[in-house]
Amino acid sequence: MSHQTTEASPPAAQPDLAVEFLDRRTPVDRARQALHKYPALSPGIVIILAIIVFGLLNPRFFYANNLSLVSQQVAVVGTLAIAQTLVILTAGIDLSVGAIMVLASMVMAQLASHNGVPAPIALLLGLVVALAAGALNGILVTRLKLPPFIVTLGTLSIFIALTLLYSNSASVTGQDIPGLITGTGNTFKIGGVNFTYGVVMMLLLYIVMAFILNSTAWGRHVYTVGDDKEAARLSGIRVNRVLMSVYVAAGAIIAVGSWIQIGRADAASPNAGTDINLDTITAVVIGGTSLFGGRGNIWGSLLGALIVGVFRNGLALAGLDVLYQTLAVGVLIIVAVSVDQWIRKVRK
Amino acid sequence: MTTANILGPESPAQTRQPVLQARNLVKTYGRVVGLDGVSLELYPGEVLAIIGDNGAGKSTLVKCLTGAEVPDQGEILLDGQTVRFRRPQDAHEAGIETVYQSLAVSPALDVASNLYLGRERRKAGILGSVFRMMDKKGMRKEAEEGLRNLGISTLQDVTVPVENLSGGQRQAVAVARAAAFGSKVVVLDEPTAALGVRESNQVLQLVRTLRERGIPVILISHNMPHVFEVADRIHIQRLGKCAGTITPQSHTMTEAVAIMTGARKVDEKGA
Ligand SMILES: Nc1ncnc2c1ncn2[C@@H]1O[C@H](COP(=O)(O)OP(=O)(O)OP(=O)(O)O)[C@@H](O)[C@H]1O
Ligand SMILES: [Mg+2]
Secondary structure (H helix, E strand, O other), rough: OOHHHHHHOOOOOOOOOOOHHOOOHHHHHHHHHHHHHHOOOHHHHHHHHHHHHHHHHHHHHHHHHHHHHHHHHHHHHHHHHHHHHHHOOOOOOOHHHHHHHHHHHHHHHHHOOOOOOHHHHHHHHHHHHHHHHHHHHHHHHHHOOHHHHHHHHHHHHHHHHHHHHHHOOEEHHHHHOHHHHHHHEEEEEEEEEEEEEHHHHHHHHHHHHHHHHHHHHHHHHHHHHHHOOHHHHHHOOOOHHHHHHHHHHHHHHHHHHHHHHHHHHOOOOOOOOHHHHHHHHHHHHHHOOOOOOOOOHHHHHHHHHHHHHHHHHHHOOOOOOOOHHHHHHHHHHHHHHHHHHHHHOOOO | OHHHHOOOOOOOOOHHOOOEEEEEEEEEOOOEEEEEEEEEEEEOOOEEEOOOOOOOOOHHHHHHHHHOOOOOEEEEOOOEEEEEOOOOHHHHHEEEEEEOOOOOOOOOOEHHHHOOOOOOOOOHHHHHHHHOOEEEHHHHHHHHHHHHHOOOOOOOOOOOHHHHHHHHHHHHHHHHHHHHHHHEEEEEEEEOOOOOOOHHHHHHHHHHHHHHHOOOOEEOOOOOHHHHHOOEEEEEOOOOOEEEEEOOOOOOHHHHHHHOOOOOOOHOOOO
């Protein structure tokens, strides 16, 4: 991102005038300033601590098949979190991410299994549906000027209903779906750990999106629109165009998530993604992206998704009930948002 | 400009073609009338000040002139041609740059990024054309040079996020951006409001430099000494209307303030 133009150099290597500008700082201020500048720092620390603690609690945490399981659990949420990050960076929120994912996955699976559509075309049509869903969100946000929260709360219900109508509330099992579509769940080995192609696709999406957000004008405009919409407009940025493109891009990313989800579940189920949406928001927020927009880092969202996955997995391995996992995730969200609020006090 | 030289400095401005002209602009916000039929001409190479009380419609006027607002009625002409600015970008493309009262800077971005905001430069070659990579280094370097050339010394480091700057420094960023990109007209809405004495003088000097370069300037200010020091003509805005246009030679500061507050009319001069 542009306000981190110094990121190419190591954080502490050169004296930073921005930092020196605020003199008489305590170590606490210093920490806050660092977190402000590098939003992915705090989730990075949390994930390292979590891995150490859970590894000590139960050595099975580090077993190859467990690490493989964690990575697979993270793949879908991690992918959808990219879309969520884009929307949240513009000071919006997308409650319909999970619903779009399920809708597109049903389109992909059902076209290929029941309607005999060739797998690549079925994937493409699933993508088209997700793009259209994103575009609908974008149009409602930019043309009707409704808050994204309300828009996506409405489209969430609409997409769920459409999914159930279209699929007759029936799942499609893996055997009926062509191998290309379920292939995202296939694995390959690195150092004894099985990774799925879905995990690789997620990582590739992160790399591409990190490049776009950091190095292109569009990426900079996404941040600016979330930072100060009016300033963006007066600076000659087409705010509505940026917002529209964000929601459409989110649709495209979600379509990839649908594909990964089918591979991971080896099925397409219309009831698959009910709580996945909250998990994406959790991942983004824990990852240090501000719900107020304009500040954050895409890699933080990957760390956030990993933290959620590691907490769930580690607590389960430690023999705790599922309810404690949910409790822990809830606590994580509140801590993350408090940290964000505290960091934002750096601003004058 | 050539016409101006042929006619000589003595000739009344009115015989020249205005660079920017507004005719009977009307702008309402619900029931509030921001502008009530305001006309304005900006001639080549002049500094036109706009003064008026709070809420007199100064900012609304320049917003309409620069595409930030679309007037309900009225006409805007650029070099005698009717133009319709639907967004700030349209005005930018016509060479009109503005420092808005709200400054329109992005707090989280650094100084260099703000200077190039909305017109980021891309790298040469396929990195720029295909991969759309911004030329961050180039922009940073040129931002530094640009600030030095403009004599803006208050911004030392262009990699500092604007949110870490003082109010005056932020204003300097906005002024620098307008001065650097304005090729036809530069509009400054209270550019010295948050500035110290030295920095204010730098901005006034900048206004003169722009005039020397042949770029006309519209300057809004509440600071009468500044206005009378640098303006060629003064447009007085009162209650959404133009109460008259004077020059620093034709009227004194006290008279200008009297017109501004409605205590007297322009034509009462010499009566
Ligand atoms: N966005 C808006 N919505 C509603 N009313 C507005 C808006 N912008 C301006 N106005 C109204 O239009 C009138 C003119 O405002 P404007 O900002 O042009 O005044 P100004 O001369 O620039 O004042 P100041 O010296 O305080 O900057 C005021 O009555 C103001 O309340
Ligand atoms: Mg104003």
